[in-house]
Amino acid sequence: MRRSASMLFLMVVLAAAAATGCAARANAPSLAGDWDAYLASGSTTNPGFEGWRRMGFAHFASNDSGEIRRRTGEPILVPARAIAHGDSILLTGSRAQSIAGAWRGDTLVGVMMSNGKPAGRRIRLVRRSSPFTIEKNYALWPGAVSDSQYAVTEDTLVFMKTRDGARLASYIARPAGQGPFGVVLQRTPYTRILHPAGRFWASRGYIFVAQHVRGRDASDGADFGDYDTDVRDGYDAVEWAAKLPGANGKVGLIGHSDEGRLAWYAAVSAPPHLAAIAPSAATGDPWRIVPYEDMVFSPINVDWACLMRARTLQNTSELDIGSALTHLPLSDLPQQLGCGDVKLWDRWIAHPTLDAYWRAHAVTTNIAHVKAPVLQISGWYDDSRGPIDYTNALNMVRGHPYIRLVMGPGAHKGVDYVAGDFGPQSRVDTRMLQLRWFDHYLLGKDNGVDREPPVDIFVFGDNAWRKENAWPLARTVETNFYLSSNGHANTSTGDGVLDTVPPVGAAADTFTYDPAHPTPFLIDSRELETSLNEDYTSINASRQDELAFTSKPLAKPIEVTGQMSATLWAASDATDTDWDVMLLDVFPDGHAQRVQDGVARARFRKGFDRAVPLTPGSVERYDIDVWFTSRVFEPGHRIRVTVSSALFPKYDRNLNTGGSNERDSTFVVAHQRLVHDAGHLSHITLPVIAR
Numbered sequence: 001m002r003r004s005a006s007m008l009f010l011m012v013v014l015a016a017a018a019a020t021g022c023a024a025r026a027n028a029p030s031l032a033g034d035w036d037a038y039l040a041s042g043s044t045t046n047p048g049f050e051g052w053r054r055m056g057f058a059h060f061a062s063n064d065s066g067e068i069r070r071r072t073g074e075p076i077l078v079p080a081r082a083i084a085h086g087d088s089i090l091l092t093g094s095r096a097q098s099i100a101g102a103w104r105g106d107t108l109v110g111v112m113m114s115n116g117k118p119a120g121r122r123i124r125l126v127r128r129s130s131p132f133t134i135e136k137n138y139a140l141w142p143g144a145v146s147d148s149q150y151a152v153t154e155d156t157l158v159f160m161k162t163r164d165g166a167r168l169a170s171y172i173a174r175p176a177g178q179g180p181f182g183v184v185l186q187r188t189p190y191t192r193i194l195h196p197a198g199r200f201w202a203s204r205g206y207i208f209v210a211q212h213v214r215g216r217d218a219s220d221g222a223d224f225g226d227y228d229t230d231v232r233d234g235y236d237a238v239e240w241a242a243k244l245p246g247a248n249g250k251v252g253l254i255g256h257s258d259e260g261r262l263a264w265y266a267a268v269s270a271p272p273h274l275a276a277i278a279p280s281a282a283t284g285d286p287w288r289i290v291p292y293e294d295m296v297f298s299p300i301n302v303d304w305a306c307l308m309r310a311r312t313l314q315n316t317s318e319l320d321i322g323s324a325l326t327h328l329p330l331s332d333l334p335q336q337l338g339c340g341d342v343k344l345w346d347r348w349i350a351h352p353t354l355d356a357y358w359r360a361h362a363v364t365t366n367i368a369h370v371k372a373p374v375l376q377i378s379g380w381y382d383d384s385r386g387p388i389d390y391t392n393a394l395n396m397v398r399g400h401p402y403i404r405l406v407m408g409p410g411a412h413k414g415v416d417y418v419a420g421d422f423g424p425q426s427r428v429d430t431r432m433l434q435l436r437w438f439d440h441y442l443l444g445k446d447n448g449v450d451r452e453p454p455v456d457i458f459v460f461g462d463n464a465w466r467k468e469n470a471w472p473l474a475r476t477v478e479t480n481f482y483l484s485s486n487g488h489a490n491t492s493t494g495d496g497v498l499d500t501v502p503p504v505g506a507a508a509d510t511f512t513y514d515p516a517h518p519t520p521f522l523i524d525s526r527e528l529e530t531s532l533n534e535d536y537t538s539i540n541a542s543r544q545d546e547l548a549f550t551s552k553p554l555a556k557p558i559e560v561t562g563q564m565s566a567t568l569w570a571a572s573d574a575t576d577t578d579w580d581v582m583l584l585d586v587f588p589d590g591h592a593q594r595v596q597d598g599v600a601r602a603r604f605r606k607g608f609d610r611a612v613p614l615t616p617g618s619v620e621r622y623d624i625d626v627w628f629t630s631r632v633f634e635p636g637h638r639i640r641v642t643v644s645s646a647l648f649p650k651y652d653r654n655l656n657t658g659g660s661n662e663r664d665s666t667f668v669v670a671h672q673r674l675v676h677d678a679g680h681l682s683h684i685t686l687p688v689i690a691r
Contacts, residue, residue: 028087028103031060034132035108035125037068037076041526043111043118047322051524051532055416057132058125068099068125071416072427073134076123099123120317137429140406140456140465143447145435146204150175153202156193157218160211162229162236169218170211172244173198180248182275182442183207183241186255187234187262189216189224189308200431206438209241213262217311224308225344227265227361234266242273250275250442254434257384257412258283261363264390267374268366276441278375278434281412284385285362287608291348292358294625295608296578296601297652297662299330303528305348306339314339321525325649328665349662354608364393373402373450375437377430379410380460380629381418383531388563388628391471404449405471406433406456407630411529419533419593423463457561461632472562472687479688481551483641483676485509489547492540492592496549498641502681509674511545511644513577515653515667518646519546522594530650531627536584536642537591546644547674550586558633562687564596564626568643569680571620574670575613575658576603579622580647583684585631586638598626599651603658613658619675626684632691641684643674 037056040046056076060066067078068091077093089108091099101110101123108125111118153174159167171193175181184206186197192212201208213230214221221229238251251273253263260282267277283290291301302325306316324336331349334342351357359365367390374394378387387405394400409426411417439445455468483489484503489496490511497503513519522534540548566581582597600622603611614620633639646653655667676682 028084028089029106031063031066031082031089031108034059034128034130036128036132038124038126040122040124041120041524042317043120043122044318046524046526047320048325049322049520049522049524049534051417051527051529052124053417057128059131068123069134071132071135120315135427136424137427137432138425138465140428141433141436141449141452143436145432145447146206146439146443148200148203150177150203150205152176152199154195154198160237160240162233164229166214166220166229166233168211168214168220168233168237170209171198173202173208174246175202175205175207177246179207179246181205181207181246182438183209183244183247183251184438184442185237185241185251185253186210186259187213187230187237187253187266188255188259189213189262190259190313192217204435205443207241207244207247209237209244211237215311223343224311225347227262230262230265231269231366234262235269235271238266238271238274248442249273252434252438252442253277254279255282256280260384261386264363264370264386267370267372268363270369270371274372276373276375276437278377278437279387280377280430281379281382281384282376282386282390284389285358285364287354287358287362288389289383289385293651294599294601295352295354295604296599297330297348297352298530298650299325299333299652300523300525300528300530300649301348302333302337302339302345303526305342305345306334306337308344309334309339309342317526319526325525329660330652330662352660352662353604353611363390367393368397370394370397371401373441375404375406375434377406377408377433379408379412379415379418380458380631381409381411381531381533383412383529385627395471402450402454404437404454404456407458409458409460411532413527413529417527417529417532419535422458422460425458425463425465457630459559459561459630459632461557461559461634473689475689476562476687477690479686480681480683481639481641481686483547483549483643483674483682483684485547485549485676489549490544491542491546492537492548492550492640494548496547498549498551498639498684502678502683503676504678506676506678508676509547511547511672513545513645513656513670513672515646515655515669517545518648518653519543519580519644521597521647521650523650525649531596533593533595535591536582536594540584540592540640540642543644545646546642549641549643551639553588553638554633554635556635557691558639559631559689559691560633560686561630561689563628564684564686566598566624566626566641566682566684568600568622568624568682569619569675570622570682571617571673571675572602572614572656572670573616574656574668575616576601576611576654577614577656577670577672578602578645578651578654579624580644580651581624581626581684582642582644582647583626584640584642585633586640588636592640595629595631596627597647597650598624599647600624601654619673619680645670645672
């Protein structure tokens, strides 16, 4: 039976109201005025924590006239026309885009639609008191760059043959003319046909190539995910690109996330025609971030595994990952989600220690071979971890190539995912930095990019960029902040203290870790953002399985810029367990914002390459990498460190049995003891910079 348009509309808005938990009421608010627009992943409510990100704004002159835009001004829904039906409302825009929503108080909550179907995003409009100012890009590297002046031609499918005969599908955008032109190459497991990127680079006098790796789309290869051939494939791609018609023989590599690691894979093969690389948010070595984090498996990566399970990108926006993550064993999690057998996932699970397999897939193992100058771009809340790790590793190589490091305020997908407002310098166009870099190294322009201070950092609190001459900063003072209590540090209302003065005779703290009810990590399972600055106030206050150590309010600002670590002395009655440390900034109003965290799996306390069981009750030392930041802890704020045995689901639950945490389904409860007396000084080490 055919349904009328009004009936279809009613079904949509009722579904939206049900999805957002809204009850119908009379006298719905007016849309007129200004709003912040928050977006969340998925068309339906996600079990567990959901990340609502302030990604845009809206202005309506009336119910029938308005617009919703991103913070940078790009349209989300423009123009918007409102059709009200009681408490529900349908906002329609161009290109069959719409929002089906319902009022919750003075907040409009809805589902984003495309051609009448849910489009995998939800939106909230929250009223604001003043018009929003569109955020502009800050000119971090001012100076002339190549201008858009060339007509562009595009070829969406060109095959390159590797040395063993495999054909790799490539997209090529070219400037009109004979050249010679520099070549910008992006090897990718994601999308090959990149019209905006191709036109950007080609219009500025570069040949742009995006190439699918093996096992993706039209490229040869039966199984994606090993990256077994990508060092030599990267070499072959650079040398092939250097010989394209019109090329000047100089190739630069770019790429974001896993594409960035692919750029590094090519760089370690040292192809003769590679002139420079400029990856952004490059994924770190596989035991550092994906799929393991310091050899602790990260089950949240099931979203990526399901996304990549076929030759083309699969839709994961509606998977019930939040519920499925509680399933044991983790080894069959993709099947639980309906993704079927995912060979990539199975390979990850098959290598639970730092073995030859992982070393063969690491950049740092071969980084001494890199000869090309390196520009690394990332953010303090980016979970990729590679840019800092690779910079550190390359800095250790005698006679290493020139390195520039840019660390901004953003997350893996940008600054919109980070809570807070960081001022007019917070948004930087990464591509313009790469353009200036390649203008010099591919086109030979003397623009000074090789003579400027090599480190650019955004300092939270100052909310400004600062140039530095080295990484780590030469003036760093490594400062220990010691954990102590009278034995009752459980929750933020306990007696845990954080101080630069070491304790004398401080009692130990105890807690119980139950894998059935692990201490949570606030993460939206659909976002693949594992390092955001969420608010942990309620968790700190309520979880008895978490110890909290908090400083006194600061009398003066303390700047912490660089890499952080923690040393814990602890015992457990289990044969294996985890120790998790989180650093937080506690604001004067009491809310506690995550800065960074780190984990140690007890079995790997002697090294990631071998599992050594615990002797129950034995006090052991754990050295934990707590990542990095650049932040001013401001006067009136307090510094907090929490200690727990889980941060789930960022890290998988240690089942405390000494068996496989990924293949087993049985677990035991562990009773934990953190020691912080004069002979066992548990502490966090912060890189303090004099102000």
